[in-house]
Amino acid sequence: MIDGQAARPLSVLVVSYRRADLLRRCLDSVHKHLSGCRVLVWDNLSEGSPAVRELQSEYPGVEWVFSDSNVGYAAAINGLAARTEDDMLLLNPDAELTGPLAKSRAALQQPRVAAVSPKVQDDAGGPDWDVARRKQTVLRSLVSHSGYGKRLRGKALSDYYPQQPGAVDGYLSGCCLLISRSAWNELGGFDQKFFLYGEESEWQRRAHSNGWRLILADEADVRHAAGGTMAGDPLAERRARDLLRAGQAEMLGMSNYGPGAIFTAGLNVLDRVQRSHRQDRSREKAAAKARAVPGKPSILLTSNELCQGGAERQRVLLANELSRRGYPVTLACLQHFGPLTPELDPSVRLVLTPWWQPLVDLPTNDAVLITGVTNTEAGFAAGWKALNRHGKWLAATHEPAEAGKPTYGDKLAKVISRSDGVIALSPRHWDAITRHQHLNQNHFIAPNGVPKQQDRGFTPKKPVRLGMLCRMVEHKNPHLLIEALDELKDLDWTLDLHGDGPDRVKLQAMAPENDRVRWHGASPGPDHAFQTFDVLCVPSRAEAFPLVIVEAMARGLPVVSSAVGSVPDLLDNGSAGVLVETVTAAAWATALRPIIEEPARLTPLAAAGARRAAELYTVDAMTDAYETAIAAVR
Incomplete structure (x- = not known):
């Protein structure tokens, strides 16, 4: 019973990554404070997965899903949510329950409540109710990333509340988030364009705009080790920060000149002006350079987004293989991430930046940019070349030739001609796209490829x-x-x-x-x-x-x-x-x-x-x- 009402069934959903020790502590706390609740764990593949698998025998009551890749947080939660019809507690593996969440569960049973969070104990400093944030704007997000959000608490530029709220008009942090099954069924699951970070706040924004409420419960029944699953690895920390920034930009609205793009521009300024950001950049650049094979140039690949297309899949496969061969590889998406994001190897840096912000840190000055031939990618390349005088640019064409006329507009063809070389898919492809216009004196042939597959053989049959x-x-x-x-x-x-x-x-x-x-x-x-x-x-x-x-x-x-x-x-x-x-x-x-x-x-x-x-x-x-x-x- 909760406040005199029969408690609705609650399933605990945990997405694990890397740290079996933190997951064990998390599961022990669930067993102590929420015994009787169904527990489901999805392990996203990492170097820590073998240790996580060993926990399966220690926790036979837990329902385990071991993914053969890192599908991201949104897809993993959606996968677990499909396995239960209960209300859900989304619990980070680096979070530890210290109480039964009685007030949070009671609040979730109120009419039109979509999500509830308890107050959270952490080491970040500040009140334990900072898990609740005000409505996001570009300026508030930049102030938060600059580290001045708490100092300006209550001011228009800060997303921190001046005092403990009850109802929340922005979002609740997802480290310990209770979600109503009724709201989930009505609104749908997390948007999987968010790979990591941002999916919970975007879902809560949808909930709020559809008349659902967000509540901060007056209890501090959870302790959180912020960044725990990434701590101690500079490149893993950089990847987490890159994904956090991308999630924030998508949440604000990512388009060529939209709020998300303005936000990323502001971050680029902070990275180059604020001392703490400059120090982080230097440390991460040194770590990336230390892992690179001597003599290999940095590779920067671009794609508008990682959607299910042949050119986009080729970018992911190429990035993974170049990284495996010792090149330091970065993939810059100019509009959005996408469903191919989980297929990108963690060794490849993934960033989200509009075409007019070609400011991507690379571990070495010796660098080669490989782009597609779209207006946005050509614009990015032109800016990048202006900023990197010694860098080289290869324009990889994937467009079918236009019949009886030039394939590319005059302005785009002129930009392509300034590249250091054009890559076509086959001799026939090169002949077709240059039949009616000049593109470049220097060209190469690089057919697309796929991973080796099992030949299943063809057996004639009818139908x-x-x-x-x-x-x-x-x-x-x-x-x-x-x-x-x-x-x-x-x-x-x-x-x-x-x-x-x-x-x-x-x-x-x-x-x-x-x-x-x-x-x-x-x-x-x-x-x-x-x-x-x-x-x-x-x-x-x-x-x-x-x-x-x-x-x-x-x-x-x-x-x-x-x-x-x-x-x-x-x-x-x-x-x-x-x-x-x-x-x-x-x-x-x-x-x-x-x-x-x-x-x-x-x-x-x-x-x-x-x-x-x-x-x-x-x-x-x-x-x-x-x-x-x-x-x-x-």
């Missing part, structure tokens, strides 16, 4: 299971493929379409209705999608280098594709897959009929594709090509 995996935009032509198959109603086939995008609803409406066609929506990756089909179809009217083809070839899936962009190079001019020369429904129907009638025709093509992918389109081969370009421009 022939066809499929697509792509971003659903009109030029990908799923409606054209369905139209082609509509002409083959007499044959035995199915079609599974995976992917989401801005045109999905329109494309579904454009496609002929057919009960053998299934639209699945977003897919977490190739293996998930490839479980539903055996033959990949790529009916696009324009492509540069469709990475999904390499993903399929590497796994032994046969490919049927429009003969656009680099596809003829990928499929060895038809020796490793089926090429459809004319991108029309009639041409696709003509190409598909014989292989649906006799799927054994695809067996030698699938085998040839698997051999070709293993030889030419691996991450090692891609990185070798980039290393050649890096060495050439230094």
Whole structure:
């Protein structure tokens, strides 16, 4: 019973990372003060995971999830929340309960209360109710990061309350946060564009704007070791700070010139003016330099965001492999992070900075910038080159060539021509993008690659299971493929379409209705999608280098594709897959009929594709090509 009411069931959710000793202390405190509550722990993969696994036998009553990667805090909490229907206590592994949270649990049972936190004992100094913060603004966030927030407590520029609040109009710190299941069900889970930090405050902002309340309970039943899971490792501390800053920028509203971008500009000023920030920068730069292999330049990669696209996935794979080879690597996102963030190795520094702020600390002056060819990335590169006179810039093109006209606008092409070299995806790709305009005298070829995969082999069978995996935009032509198959109603086939995008609803409406066609929506990756089909179809009217083809070839899936962009190079001019020369429904129907009638025709093509992918389109081969370009421009 709580205040005369039956206590609602409470599940304790903990996301662990690195420190098994802190997690043990946390779990012991839960057992002492919240015995009878269900406890779920998600361990994000780290060098500390083996020690965390050893705790499983000590705590058999805990429900454990051991992730095979570090998926971030938001995704981990969402994963745990899906396993329970109770109210939830989100408890940091470096937090220790000192009481039963009776007042907090009672407050959570009040009408329209979304989240409650107790007061928190920590070593940061100041009142134990500083876990509650006022509404965030750019100026308040900058004042807080400067360390003057507490001194200006109660002033308009500070996010610290002048006295202990009850109701909170900003947010509650997430180290010990109780969340109502009703509010969670209504509002949805954490936004997974936040990898670490910011997701709880963004969720609370949604709650507040939808009429829910945030409450600080008048009890200090938790002790918190701030930064405990990162303490003692300068680079881990830097990564945590980078992610904290990015989360704050996203929370404020990240766009090219939005509040989040103004916030990051202010942080750059603080980093270069305030003594404590300068000292942190020097210490972290020295730690990064000490880990670098002598003679290797610093590598700075850019991406607008880490969304589920071929170019973005290539950036992550390249960053990870260059880091493994001893280069100090930084990846700068110019707009947002994204769903590929968990795939980035922790050794790669990840920062969020708008294109007009090319101020990224690198451990060595000898540096190479590798960007895509978008307006934002070219603008970033131009600014970076102006600030780093000895730095080199490689512009890696991933855009399909425009038919009959220049691919890039005149201004963008002029900026590209000032780079130290352009990287194209294949000889055919380079020829196509330079057919109508000059880009650079110096160019290199670096095909995209994927990690080595198990060739699952192709077994001819009926029905022939066809499929697509792509971003659903009109030029990908799923409606054209369905139209082609509509002409083959007499044959035995199915079609599974995976992917989401801005045109999905329109494309579904454009496609002929057919009960053998299934639209699945977003897919977490190739293996998930490839479980539903055996033959990949790529009916696009324009492509540069469709990475999904390499993903399929590497796994032994046969490919049927429009003969656009680099596809003829990928499929060895038809020796490793089926090429459809004319991108029309009639041409696709003509190409598909014989292989649906006799799927054994695809067996030698699938085998040839698997051999070709293993030889030419691996991450090692891609990185070798980039290393050649890096060495050439230094």
